[in-house]
Amino acid sequence: MEGPAKEVAVLCITGWCRNGSTIIGNVLNEVPGIMHVGELHFLWKNAAGKGANSKCGCGELLTECPFWSARIRELMPGTSLSTYAAEVVRRQRACVRTRHTWRILRRGPDQAGRKTHADLMSRTYQAVAAASGARVIVDTSKIPGEAALLPHLDGITPYFVHLVRDPRAVAESWREPKQYVYAMSAAKSTAYWRGFNLAARAITRRYPKRSLTVRYEDFLADPRALITRLLALCGEPEAANPVRGRVIDLGINHTVTGNPDRFHQGPTELRDTDSRWVTGLPARARLAATVLAWPQFRRYGYRCRAPEAKRSRKEQIVGHRA
Numbered sequence: 095m096e097g098p099a100k101e102v103a104v105l106c107i108t109g110w111c112r113n114g115s116t117i118i119g120n121v122l123n124e125v126p127g128i129m130h131v132g133e134l135h136f137l138w139k140n141a142a143g144k145g146a147n148s149k150c151g152c153g154e155l156l157t158e159c160p161f162w163s164a165r166i167r168e169l170m171p172g173t174s175l176s177t178y179a180a181e182v183v184r185r186q187r188a189c190v191r192t193r194h195t196w197r198i199l200r201r202g203p204d205q206a207g208r209k210t211h212a213d214l215m216s217r218t219y220q221a222v223a224a225a226s227g228a229r230v231i232v233d234t235s236k237i238p239g240e241a242a243l244l245p246h247l248d249g250i251t252p253y254f255v256h257l258v259r260d261p262r263a264v265a266e267s268w269r270e271p272k273q274y275v276y277a278m279s280a281a282k283s284t285a286y287w288r289g290f291n292l293a294a295r296a297i298t299r300r301y302p303k304r305s306l307t308v309r310y311e312d313f314l315a316d317p318r319a320l321i322t323r324l325l326a327l328c329g330e331p332e333a334a335n336p337v338r339g340r341v342i343d344l345g346i347n348h349t350v351t352g353n354p355d356r357f358h359q360g361p362t363e364l365r366d367t368d369s370r371w372v373t374g375l376p377a378r379a380r381l382a383a384t385v386l387a388w389p390q391f392r393r394y395g396y397r398c399r400a401p402e403a404k405r406s407r408k409e410q411i412v413g414h415r416a
Contacts, residue, residue: 102223103230103251103328106241108294110287112267113259114310115234116353117364120151121321122232123347124336129228132349132356134218135186135235140351141166142179147274151349151356161348165221169214185211190239195293198242199300208243215240216247230328234352238293245301253328254301256294258394259310259368261287261387262380266371269379273354280379284386291390309394310368317342317364340364372400 105122107115119130132151139145141156150159157163157175170178189207190198203209219231235241244252264287265280298305306327313320318337325334336342341363349356371380384391384398391398 100223101249101251102219102228103253104219104244105230105232105253105255105324105328106244107232107234107255107257108236108238108241108290108297109257109259110264110283110290111236112264112283112353113236113257114313115236115257116349116356117362118257118310118313118320118324119232119234119349119352120344120347120356121317121337121342121364122230122324124342124345125325125330125334127227127229127334128232128330129222129226129230130232130234130347130349131222132233132347133235133351134233135237135240136351137162137166137218138179138182142176144176144179144183145351147351147354149357151347151352153357156350159348161225162350165218165225168221169217182211182214186237186240190237190243192238192289192293195238195242195296198239199296202246203243211240212243212246213248215243216250219247219250230330234349236290236294238290238297241294241297242300252301252304254294254298254305255324255327256291256298256305256307257310258291258307260371260396261383261391262375262400263310263368263371265379265383266375269375275354280375280382281386284383287383287387288390291394307394314365314368337364340366369400 107119109115119132122128123130136145137156140148148155150156150162152159157166166175185207189205189211198208203212222228222231241254244250261284265283268278268283271277298307306323308320308323318335321335321337322332325332341361344359344362346359347356
């Protein structure tokens with residue numbers, strides 16, 4: 095007879111896309127006992143070939159990756175992958191979108207669809223922990239509706255990181271398509287930035303003792319200090335911090351979706367600035383991002399006046415481009 099499943103810590107990174115969560119997750123992935131699973135929200139959609147990218151961070155298709163292919167078989171009932179994936183995606187859209195965050199915070203999994211999805215999330219984290227031996231799973235899905243469900247999952251101890259990045263830098267990152275990632279206007283990007291950050295803030299205010307709000311710019315300014323704070327949040331020792339300088343040697347990972355640079359392995363330089371938008375973002379787009387992000391813009395410590403752009407070798411990143 096099997097005993098009760100062990101308690102698994104989940105470090106959930108929320109906020110809007112292009113906020114630097116992939117590189118932070120991959121740095122944490124270098125800590126023994128911690129596994130970065132990427133944007134787990136998209137596991138089923140991508141495995142069925144219906145998402146933005148069907149590859150694992152290791153380079154294999156999710157359905158052929160030794161790690162994820164086994165988890166998919168383990169978690170999926172006796173039906174076809176495409177049928178089950180479609181069912182999961184329909185449930186996500188109906189129950190755990192960003193606009194559902196506040197209702198979930200008030201009522202928890204108050205309907206059958208949310209209860210079913212909460213059960214799948216719990217079983218997925220438990221399966222990942224059992225197969226990898228990880229004490230902590232880093233999930234960079236950034237979907238507030240799913241993040242709000244975490245305290246209601248059996249066998250899961252959640253920790254929340256609200257990761258914020260200057261909306262102008264985010265808008266600049268969305269200007270051009272990246273491999274399998276489409277482009278987006280500054281106005282649309284900032285509208286999403288507002289909504290996702292409002293929802294993420296609601297979660298951290300609801301669970302303040304298990305949460306941190308941090309800026310991507312602070313990670314770039316002092317990556318070791320930020321990683322130390324994240325380790326402390328989920329009870330891991332400072333000595334486990336893999337960051338020693340500005341270059342970290344990244345190993346293989348099994349991330350689902352995320353920044354295309356998740357496929358990079360080997361020496362990766364962590365920049366000390368995030369000022370590419372200063373010269374790259376057109377004035378009209380910069381104004382749109384600033385106005386639409388107000389007053390959250392000021393709440394997170396950003397200023398209207400742009401910092402002076404650095405033109406040095408540090409703008410040439412080895413590996414990571416946010």
